[in-house]
Amino acid sequence: MIRFKNGLVMDMKESCAPEKKEVWTDGDRIIFVGVPTDEQLKSAVFEREIDLNGGLLMPSFKNAHTHSAMTFLRSYADDLPLQSWLFDQVFPMEAKLKGEDIYWFTKLAILEYLSSGMTASFDMYFELDDYFKANVESGFRTVMCGAVSGSADNAKRLEENYLKFNGADPLVSFRLGFHAEYTAERGLLEAVADLARKYKAPVCTHISETRSEVQGCIDKYGMTPPALFSSLGIFDYGGTGFHCVHFSDEDIELFKAHGVSAVTCPASNAKLASGIAPLTKFIDRGVTLGVGTDGAASNNCLDMFREMFLMTALQKIKLEDASALPADKVLTAATKGSALAMGLPDCDCIAEGKQADLVVLDLDKPNMRPFNNIPKNIVYSGSKQNVKLTMCAGRVLYEDGKYFIGEDVSRIYARCEELAEALKH
Amino acid sequence: MIRFKNGLVMDMKESCAPEKKEVWTDGDRIIFVGVPTDEQLKSAVFEREIDLNGGLLMPSFKNAHTHSAMTFLRSYADDLPLQSWLFDQVFPMEAKLKGEDIYWFTKLAILEYLSSGMTASFDMYFELDDYFKANVESGFRTVMCGAVSGSADNAKRLEENYLKFNGADPLVSFRLGFHAEYTAERGLLEAVADLARKYKAPVCTHISETRSEVQGCIDKYGMTPPALFSSLGIFDYGGTGFHCVHFSDEDIELFKAHGVSAVTCPASNAKLASGIAPLTKFIDRGVTLGVGTDGAASNNCLDMFREMFLMTALQKIKLEDASALPADKVLTAATKGSALAMGLPDCDCIAEGKQADLVVLDLDKPNMRPFNNIPKNIVYSGSKQNVKLTMCAGRVLYEDGKYFIGEDVSRIYARCEELAEALKH
Numbered sequence: 001m002i003r004f005k006n007g008l009v010m011d012m013k014e015s016c017a018p019e020k021k022e023v024w025t026d027g028d029r030i031i032f033v034g035v036p037t038d039e040q041l042k043s044a045v046f047e048r049e050i051d052l053n054g055g056l057l058m059p060s061f062k063n064a065h066t067h068s069a070m071t072f073l074r075s076y077a078d079d080l081p082l083q084s085w086l087f088d089q090v091f092p093m094e095a096k097l098k099g100e101d102i103y104w105f106t107k108l109a110i111l112e113y114l115s116s117g118m119t120a121s122f123d124m125y126f127e128l129d130d131y132f133k134a135n136v137e138s139g140f141r142t143v144m145c146g147a148v149s150g151s152a153d154n155a156k157r158l159e160e161n162y163l164k165f166n167g168a169d170p171l172v173s174f175r176l177g178f179h180a181e182y183t184a185e186r187g188l189l190e191a192v193a194d195l196a197r198k199y200k201a202p203v204c205t206h207i208s209e210t211r212s213e214v215q216g217c218i219d220k221y222g223m224t225p226p227a228l229f230s231s232l233g234i235f236d237y238g239g240t241g242f243h244c245v246h247f248s249d250e251d252i253e254l255f256k257a258h259g260v261s262a263v264t265c266p267a268s269n270a271k272l273a274s275g276i277a278p279l280t281k282f283i284d285r286g287v288t289l290g291v292g293t294d295g296a297a298s299n300n301c302l303d304m305f306r307e308m309f310l311m312t313a314l315q316k317i318k319l320e321d322a323s324a325l326p327a328d329k330v331l332t333a334a335t336k337g338s339a340l341a342m343g344l345p346d347c348d349c350i351a352e353g354k355q356a357d358l359v360v361l362d363l364d365k366p367n368m369r370p371f372n373n374i375p376k377n378i379v380y381s382g383s384k385q386n387v388k389l390t391m392c393a394g395r396v397l398y399e400d401g402k403y404f405i406g407e408d409v410s411r412i413y414a415r416c417e418e419l420a421e422a423l424k425h
Numbered sequence: 426m427i428r429f430k431n432g433l434v435m436d437m438k439e440s441c442a443p444e445k446k447e448v449w450t451d452g453d454r455i456i457f458v459g460v461p462t463d464e465q466l467k468s469a470v471f472e473r474e475i476d477l478n479g480g481l482l483m484p485s486f487k488n489a490h491t492h493s494a495m496t497f498l499r500s501y502a503d504d505l506p507l508q509s510w511l512f513d514q515v516f517p518m519e520a521k522l523k524g525e526d527i528y529w530f531t532k533l534a535i536l537e538y539l540s541s542g543m544t545a546s547f548d549m550y551f552e553l554d555d556y557f558k559a560n561v562e563s564g565f566r567t568v569m570c571g572a573v574s575g576s577a578d579n580a581k582r583l584e585e586n587y588l589k590f591n592g593a594d595p596l597v598s599f600r601l602g603f604h605a606e607y608t609a610e611r612g613l614l615e616a617v618a619d620l621a622r623k624y625k626a627p628v629c630t631h632i633s634e635t636r637s638e639v640q641g642c643i644d645k646y647g648m649t650p651p652a653l654f655s656s657l658g659i660f661d662y663g664g665t666g667f668h669c670v671h672f673s674d675e676d677i678e679l680f681k682a683h684g685v686s687a688v689t690c691p692a693s694n695a696k697l698a699s700g701i702a703p704l705t706k707f708i709d710r711g712v713t714l715g716v717g718t719d720g721a722a723s724n725n726c727l728d729m730f731r732e733m734f735l736m737t738a739l740q741k742i743k744l745e746d747a748s749a750l751p752a753d754k755v756l757t758a759a760t761k762g763s764a765l766a767m768g769l770p771d772c773d774c775i776a777e778g779k780q781a782d783l784v785v786l787d788l789d790k791p792n793m794r795p796f797n798n799i800p801k802n803i804v805y806s807g808s809k810q811n812v813k814l815t816m817c818a819g820r821v822l823y824e825d826g827k828y829f830i831g832e833d834v835s836r837i838y839a840r841c842e843e844l845a846e847a848l849k850h
Contacts, residue, residue: 075801301806376500381726
């Protein structure tokens with residue numbers, strides 16, 4: 001058992017109010033939340049007692065949309081419009097990737113996630129065996145997301161992976177998914193809908209990220225991507241849409257009706273000039289809202305604090321309303337909302353029986369003082385500097401700047417430099 | 426003498442290209458930049474040799490607009506429109522401030538500046554003796570900025586402070602300034618113009634931060650704030666405008682014609698829903714552009730990495746152009762542009778004879794890897810986590826998370842909590 005003591009706990013069950021409590025974990029679970037009695041303390045045997053020193057324990061952040069291995073393209077091709085960035089720069093480089101590349105670049109991303117208090121990724125990529133290995137070896141939780149594109153034939157591979165990776169490790173699950181409407185033939189979309197019905201499973205995809213994507217879909221099918229996918233039955237068992245920038249009120253209604261979650265990627269959408277998603281409308285309509293960093297090629301950092309500030313700052317700008325999207329709703333999206341969008345209802349908050357996916361924030365940094373309002377300090381002023389400890393499934397993977405993922409950090413840096421350089425030639 | 430060795434130097438003289446070089450400082454100056462000969466090394470006597478371990482030495486960031494002591498209002502009154510935030514929340518709380526408050530809240534801000542690689546603030550506030558003391562004691566550079574408002578009588582106090590603080594300490598200078606058009610009577614504006622002419626001095630002010638401010642000025646005077654101030658002669662010897670959000674092309678021409686610098690505060694402007702300043706237009710027209718955090722009440726953090734990402738991300742959104750405001754222009758604004766807007770031409774870049782205002786960035790963090798493009802990594806992916814050392818005027822004030830400002834950090838936190846709490850009652 002591990003005991004967290006002498007600090008504040010923000011459990012995010014129903015509110016963001018920090019309280020003086022303890023949290024105990026055993027194995028991968030939270031087994032106690034509260035103020036222990038002397039008797040409880042006497043009978044407990046702890047393998048470690050972690051003194052929070054007045055710091056804050058809260059549910060870890062979950063990265064509900066990313067492409068981890070894209071770290072190799074960080075700062076490689078910035079300052080381009082999305083379509084030419086994707087088709088002229090990203091896709092040709094990705095075509096060269098081998099399993100070993102994916103393995104090391106994913107480990108680099110995991111380091112960054114942990115340093116920003118994240119313990120899980122909703123990750124859409126390929127070379128899945130190597131990707132799987134990188135996560136499991138590191139003790140990092142991941143929801144692998146199908147990323148098929150092209151013709152209907154590719155649905156076979158999606159089904160194989162769905163069966164192969166679900167249940168393969170307690171830290172891993174796999175969700176049906178395809179890259180996007182604009183990279184999929186109609187036959188593939190129909191085949192994915194068949195799989196959704198066959199397995200009664202939710203489906204995930206990039207959706208309505210750019211205005212031109214939406215217009216292209218309307219030109220081709222006479223409807224928006226959410227309407228098209230709904231009409232094909234892709235969302236018959238729910239799902240998750242990534243980006244959701246150019247959404248009409250009718251699109252939002254479709255998400256609500258089918259129980260589809262929306263995941264926003266504000267930094268990526270800003271950097272690629274895609275636009276600002278209507279987050280307050282999703283929340284007001286009761287659609288589950290999560291948040292993700294997207295890949296390092298389009299962000300370029302993997303930092304939940306940046307995403308949280310941008311979520312609210314961009315809504316304020318878009319709506320010309322300084323009261324739009326207050327801090328508690330942002331924190332909810334980055335913890336509970338992301339967990340639900342990823343199909344991880346056991347990782348959403350701090351409560352007995354839940355997974356021990358936790359982060360300790362150091363409040364003894366100037367950006368956290370004074371304590372006028374701790375949740376607002378986190379959203380409006382927090383940074384990676386405040387992350388003291390990150391625990392995933394009961395294991396401390398990051399503490400005081402050091403990583404405990406079974407691999408030497410300098411080796412990860414060195415291998416990534418070598419492999420990234422080799423890919424340029 | 427202090428020697429920085431075994432790393433990269435980005436001097437920002439003309440480009441952002443990092444080079445393998447050394448930098449030596451002596452007293453408050455840089456005395457050598459380059460690859461030393463064996464002979465030079467033999468005859469040099471160093472009091473300290475700092476091994477950069479492959480890290481990056483660059484000019485420190487300068488915070489070209491802030492109200493340091495407003496740290497006490499961090500997260501105190503978020504999510505309100507600017508006018509009610511300012512008049513109903515901020516001004517009543519500020520009216521209670523005493524010298525001791527200013528002293529401690531300013532020290533708290535200095536901690537945060539240093540942790541984000543900043544070595545100078547362009548600071549507009551009151552209780553100047555205490556403010557002066559907090560900076561000088563800490564070894565932190567500041568340009569104090571007049572903040573008078575109300576009637577013409579207050580110009581006397583402005584002149585007294587101008588004469589009192591200029592020359593009072595090598596780390597301090599004082600610039601003529603007033604709060605804003607909407608808090609100044611016409612008589613005060615004319616009196617400030619008289620002082621500008623009397624001392625042949627530049628003048629600084631908040632300007633065109635919100636649409637309603639610009640409209641109010643047009644309603645009252647028949648012209649925009651830049652046109653009004655120009656017509657009164659306030660900018661006859663140049664100056665600096667803070668915020669500059671709602672600027673017409675004609676306003677930008679006036680800044681260019683009078684040699685007035687523009688300082689942008691993107692996080693504050695977003696959080697208060699004020700808007701997005703036309704940064705690319707200022708740059709294209711050749712107006713000096715700096716960047717500031719604004720006070721902690723409206724940001725809420727004091728972090729140059731956040732400001733740099735927002736500068737470019739918000740331009741990309743505003744112009745719907747992912748190539749808008751590339752990284753090198755952002756870095757130039759945060760170092761050289763800010764220094765020039767503050768009247769600190771000796772602090773703008775790394776060159777022999779310049780002030781030793783420097784920052785060391787740790788590139789052995791996951792967000793800086795791989796090294797596809799280091800300047801882009803800094804702007805798009807950098808964070809406080811990367812700040813290893815901050816040097817102001819040749820003195821190391823921050824290193825590896827520790828502060829060397831002649832005051833115990835925990836005492837600053839404790840005093841600020843007490844004083845902030847007391848102000849609420």
